[in-house]
Amino acid sequence: MHPHITGKTRIYGLIGDPLKSARSPMLLNRLFAEAQTDAVCIPLEVGTQALAEFVKGARALRNLDGLLVTMPHKQTMLEVVDILHPSARQVGAINVVRCDKDGRWEGAVFDGLGCVLGMQRQGVSVLGKSVLLVGAGGSGRAIAFAVAAAGAYSLTISDLDPHRAADLAQSAGKEGSCNVHAGPPDPEGHDIVINATPLGMNPDDPMPVEAERLTPAMVVVDIITRSEPTALLLAAQARGCKTLDGEPMHLGQALLALDFLGFKNIERRYSTGL
Amino acid sequence: MHPHITGKTRIYGLIGDPLKSARSPMLLNRLFAEAQTDAVCIPLEVGTQALAEFVKGARALRNLDGLLVTMPHKQTMLEVVDILHPSARQVGAINVVRCDKDGRWEGAVFDGLGCVLGMQRQGVSVLGKSVLLVGAGGSGRAIAFAVAAAGAYSLTISDLDPHRAADLAQSAGKEGSCNVHAGPPDPEGHDIVINATPLGMNPDDPMPVEAERLTPAMVVVDIITRSEPTALLLAAQARGCKTLDGEPMHLGQALLALDFLGFKNIERRYSTGL
Numbered sequence: 001m002h003p004h005i006t007g008k009t010r011i012y013g014l015i016g017d018p019l020k021s022a023r024s025p026m027l028l029n030r031l032f033a034e035a036q037t038d039a040v041c042i043p044l045e046v047g048t049q050a051l052a053e054f055v056k057g058a059r060a061l062r063n064l065d066g067l068l069v070t071m072p073h074k075q076t077m078l079e080v081v082d083i084l085h086p087s088a089r090q091v092g093a094i095n096v097v098r099c100d101k102d103g104r105w106e107g108a109v110f111d112g113l114g115c116v117l118g119m120q121r122q123g124v125s126v127l128g129k130s131v132l133l134v135g136a137g138g139s140g141r142a143i144a145f146a147v148a149a150a151g152a153y154s155l156t157i158s159d160l161d162p163h164r165a166a167d168l169a170q171s172a173g174k175e176g177s178c179n180v181h182a183g184p185p186d187p188e189g190h191d192i193v194i195n196a197t198p199l200g201m202n203p204d205d206p207m208p209v210e211a212e213r214l215t216p217a218m219v220v221v222d223i224i225t226r227s228e229p230t231a232l233l234l235a236a237q238a239r240g241c242k243t244l245d246g247e248p249m250h251l252g253q254a255l256l257a258l259d260f261l262g263f264k265n266i267e268r269r270y271s272t273g274l
Numbered sequence: 275m276h277p278h279i280t281g282k283t284r285i286y287g288l289i290g291d292p293l294k295s296a297r298s299p300m301l302l303n304r305l306f307a308e309a310q311t312d313a314v315c316i317p318l319e320v321g322t323q324a325l326a327e328f329v330k331g332a333r334a335l336r337n338l339d340g341l342l343v344t345m346p347h348k349q350t351m352l353e354v355v356d357i358l359h360p361s362a363r364q365v366g367a368i369n370v371v372r373c374d375k376d377g378r379w380e381g382a383v384f385d386g387l388g389c390v391l392g393m394q395r396q397g398v399s400v401l402g403k404s405v406l407l408v409g410a411g412g413s414g415r416a417i418a419f420a421v422a423a424a425g426a427y428s429l430t431i432s433d434l435d436p437h438r439a440a441d442l443a444q445s446a447g448k449e450g451s452c453n454v455h456a457g458p459p460d461p462e463g464h465d466i467v468i469n470a471t472p473l474g475m476n477p478d479d480p481m482p483v484e485a486e487r488l489t490p491a492m493v494v495v496d497i498i499t500r501s502e503p504t505a506l507l508l509a510a511q512a513r514g515c516k517t518l519d520g521e522p523m524h525l526g527q528a529l530l531a532l533d534f535l536g537f538k539n540i541e542r543r544y545s546t547g548l
Contacts, residue, residue: 005303007288007296007317014281017336022281029279042316043281043337050334057331060324062291063317 005040011063013044016070024068027254048072055080066261067097081107091142096257108260111139112146114253122248124219127151134158134185134208135196136168143196144168148178156183185209194221200230207232216240223249279314285337287318290344298342301528322346329354340535341371355381365416370531382534385413386420388527396522398493401425408432408459408482409470410442417470418442422452430457459483461492469496474504481506490514497523
């Protein structure tokens with residue numbers, strides 16, 4: 001049922017390809033409904049080749065107020081928007097576009113800040129902590145900057161490609177006073193372990209970290225969003241660790257995206273729960 | 275609340291400008307929900323100048339299955355689609371576009387056929403009847419062809435512009451065996467009176483027909499959709515006429531549009547109520 005869509009309803013699109021398992025429309029529409037906002041988020045499936053044409057058409061719409069951006073468009077959208085939010089410039093990707101009334105599009109990325117906010121909302125702060133981040137791809141890159149900026153004491157970045165880990169460590173190390181370096185996927189000596197690789201999506205995947213070296217005081221975060229816990233989270237739970245799946249990050253991203261899109265009421269409402 | 279929109283939901287857009295008082299999204303979404311169809315209709319506000327750009331972008335979308343078309347794009351869309359349904363070729367306008375899987379767009383117009391279907395669903399058949407149609411603009415034009423094709427005995431077309439009335443009478447007269455001619459807005463001698471002018475939208479509007487010449491056996495249809503009855507309908511009711519407002523036509527249009535868009539189940543369900 002979507003009986004509340006009228007001619008006045010403002011439109012938010014989620015662009016990506018594929019979108020079959022996308023969950024943002026459901027989450028945003030729930031937040032819109034809870035805030036009694038006359039807006040709707042719909043999936044807009046656009047392939048790589050068609051993005052430029054799509055963008056021209058989208059700019060012709062008067063009631064399109066924003067876009068959520070997912071794969072494969074997160075980098076390409078950097079060239080499309082008129083203004084880059086500092087987060088997008090830093091991370092080199094976009095996951096939300098605000099379509100301003102003057103016709104200008106501003107792009108931002110809240111993957112990393114959403115991960116940190118989601119952890120905070122679950123009582124896990126990175127402030128002063130030693131963090132192991134596995135995966136220096138798109139999500140890992142965003143999380144590295146956000147963790148460093150949120151006051152972590154140290155951040156170890158691990159990736160199958162050691163150059164990619166070292167490059168990201170160097171860039172993220174410029175943020176604040178966090179001690180950032182590349183290293184192996186060994187939890188020992190860390191307070192928080194974050195998996196930002198796709199390992200765990202499929203049953204046959206190897207573990208992203210050396211799970212046998214997890215200890216009960218560690219918090220283990222796996223940003224993969226699926227209904228069943230990943231093998232990493234099951235192993236961490238068996239060893240007594242507090243665990244977080246991808247849900248808190250997903251909600252954190254959505255809250256920050258909505259705040260950026262101008263829904264200050266939604267953000268305030270949820271931030272009281274911090 | 276629109277909690278059922280997921281990444282798999284198929285999109286139908288209503289294009290027009292302005293759309294503030296558009297009611298099709300509500301009606302279509304109700305029909306989608308009743309048929310448990312994973313589809314949503316959203317308003318897409320596009321101005322005249324931006325239509326060409328919008329269309330390019332819309333063609334880039336993989337999950338857009340159709341467009342409803344309202345003012346000011348009903349004529350312009352004739353140049354945009356790849357295939358014209360006979361209704362669109364006849365009337366010279368489009369109010370629905372089906373975006374086929376092979377990428378081709380087919381345009382049709384169900385304003386007139388929807389009016390006739392809506393009347394039928396309310397027990398009013400034009401078969402063998404004498405019909406007075408006031409207004410030879412976009413809606414009037416569509417209704418004239420549909421009334422003539424549905425087997426009316428005669429059709430009088432009245433318009434402030436006598437040339438426009440005469441031109442339409444000549445074109446619609448080629449449909450079937452209906453005796454179509456231009457004439458004054460005088461109900462006398464007619465079984466059914468249809469107002470297809472905008473007169474009645476505003477309180478100060480003059481009557482579209484000579485209302486004092488309505489008699490109780492006549493059926494009066496006013497296609498204007500608003501919450502309060504128009505002055506014409508009030509006058510007709512006062513004189514004992516059966517009256518229909520714009521709702522039956524609106525539903526008839528939607529049912530025919532959905533049938534054209536491939537929702538055979540919705541059409542069947544409603545056609546049992548004929």
